[in-house]
Amino acid sequence: MLNLDRRGSNIRARAVRLDRNADRRITLAGLALAAGFVGAAVVVALAGYAASTAAAPAWWLPLHLAMAGAAGTAIAAVMPFFSAALVAAPPAAVPVRVGALALIALGTTFVASRAVAAAGPLPVAGGVAYLGGALLLGWATLTPLRRALGPSRPVVAFAYAAALADVLAGATLATFFVAGWLPVVERWAVLKPVHAWLNLLGFLALAIGGTLLHLLPTVLGTRIVPRASAAVAVGGLAAGAPLVALGFLITGGPGPAADLLARAGAISSLLGAAALAWHAVEVFGARGRWTTDPGWHRMATGGLVAAVGWFAVAVLVAAARVLAAGTTPAGWRLEDVLAPLAVGWALQALVAAWTHLLPSIGPGGPPEHARQRTRLGRWATGRLAALNTGAALLALGIPTGTGAFTAAGGGLVVLALGASLALAAGAVGDVRKLRAAADR
Numbered sequence: 177m178l179n180l181d182r183r184g185s186n187i188r189a190r191a192v193r194l195d196r197n198a199d200r201r202i203t204l205a206g207l208a209l210a211a212g213f214v215g216a217a218v219v220v221a222l223a224g225y226a227a228s229t230a231a232a233p234a235w236w237l238p239l240h241l242a243m244a245g246a247a248g249t250a251i252a253a254v255m256p257f258f259s260a261a262l263v264a265a266p267p268a269a270v271p272v273r274v275g276a277l278a279l280i281a282l283g284t285t286f287v288a289s290r291a292v293a294a295a296g297p298l299p300v301a302g303g304v305a306y307l308g309g310a311l312l313l314g315w316a317t318l319t320p321l322r323r324a325l326g327p328s329r330p331v332v333a334f335a336y337a338a339a340l341a342d343v344l345a346g347a348t349l350a351t352f353f354v355a356g357w358l359p360v361v362e363r364w365a366v367l368k369p370v371h372a373w374l375n376l377l378g379f380l381a382l383a384i385g386g387t388l389l390h391l392l393p394t395v396l397g398t399r400i401v402p403r404a405s406a407a408v409a410v411g412g413l414a415a416g417a418p419l420v421a422l423g424f425l426i427t428g429g430p431g432p433a434a435d436l437l438a439r440a441g442a443i444s445s446l447l448g449a450a451a452l453a454w455h456a457v458e459v460f461g462a463r464g465r466w467t468t469d470p471g472w473h474r475m476a477t478g479g480l481v482a483a484v485g486w487f488a489v490a491v492l493v494a495a496a497r498v499l500a501a502g503t504t505p506a507g508w509r510l511e512d513v514l515a516p517l518a519v520g521w522a523l524q525a526l527v528a529a530w531t532h533l534l535p536s537i538g539p540g541g542p543p544e545h546a547r548q549r550t551r552l553g554r555w556a557t558g559r560l561a562a563l564n565t566g567a568a569l570l571a572l573g574i575p576t577g578t579g580a581f582t583a584a585g586g587g588l589v590v591l592a593l594g595a596s597l598a599l600a601a602g603a604v605g606d607v608r609k610l611r612a613a614a615d616r
Contacts, residue, residue: 258390339381343375385487392459442498509575
């Protein structure tokens with residue numbers, strides 16, 4: 177490919193080799209790591225629920241495995257890949273890509289050890305490792321944008337940059353907490369919503385939402401075109417979480433200025449979530465008509481569209497608390513948004529993304545990819561129904577403490593995620609089987 181660099185009246189051309197093979201392998205390895213964290217989160221959640229009696233099950237560990245682990249490693253895998261692909265730029269160096277993935281995965285694992293032993297160096301080391309991984313992720317994501325050979329994507333680039341700023345702030349705060357730094361530990365009841373908004377409704381919202389701006393049109397078979405809804409979505413989400421966080425942070429408690437900032441942030445996040453939902457509606461209206469692999473297309477399309485809907489629900493619930501209670505302790509409650517945000521939004525988007533990406537960028541040729549699409553599309557309607565019905569039951573059961581809803585919803589979610597993980601593992605095995613058969 178040719179990059180033309182005009183300086184004065186001289187035009188210099190230099191050949192740029194866009195070798196994306198290593199980038200694809202790293203992306204797939206990251207998605208495999210993310211799937212492993214999904215499995216771990218499911219096992220831990222089941223064990224915690226089985227061990228609980230009168231008390232509610234402990235959600236901290238499975239939530240961190242799902243969001244910091246599964247969603248975090250998936251973002252570290254796909255965000256640099258897409259940022260380079262969108263602008264036709266050479267990808268980041270392999271050590272940077274691998275380092276970001278490794279540090280985020282190890283950081284999550286070490287922080288998770290806090291559930292077993294709260295004291296000790298591992299959780300602190302995990303927080304530092306996660307921060308290092310986020311810095312490398314920023315390098316891997318933003319550096320290719322400076323070497324763009326194709327059209328720039330400023331809205332997506334801004335979404336990714338804002339997401340990285342949010343996670344650096346939110347993870348730093350959590351690292352100070354696990355390190356036992358007294359100013360943070362003493363105020364953790366106030367600072368916990370800061371951490372949650374920056375990481376869940378800032379980092380994950382912008383990273384996944386920014387990716388959907390181009391992944392959703394690709395999956396739906398339509399052109400990636402600039403839309404006002406995309407700019408409003410990114411702008412609203414980028415401003416919302418920091419404003420809410422600042423409101424909780426500035427006074428250490430409720431107050432007129434703090435409440436004003438937090439409520440302004442909540443309204444901004446609501447506008448961003450509504451705009452993202454409208455963007456999905458616009459893209460869905462312009463979708464192509466697929467004539468092959470209906471199950472595969474249904475799983476990827478249905479999962480991404482449903483995920484956007486659940487995200488709007490989660491932001492509505494979280495913002496409503498801030499609008500009603502301001503920066504008082506009642507302004508944040510994890511149980512209210514756990515199911516919509518973790519299950520309906522993040523995990524469903526992850527399953528839909530790997531459903532689309534595995535046959536699209538994975539190893540093998542047309543025969544292997546065709547077999548993968550067939551396998552990944554099995555029971556698509558049933559898996560989507562189970563996952564979304566389960567998320568709805570959990571969204572009712574967890575906040576209200578209704579055990580029957582929680583148990584039924586959890587069972588459906590485990591069934592859907594377990595089937596999706598098994599099918600993904602089988603799709604990877606299909607490549608090996610067909611290659612082995614060809615070698616014989």
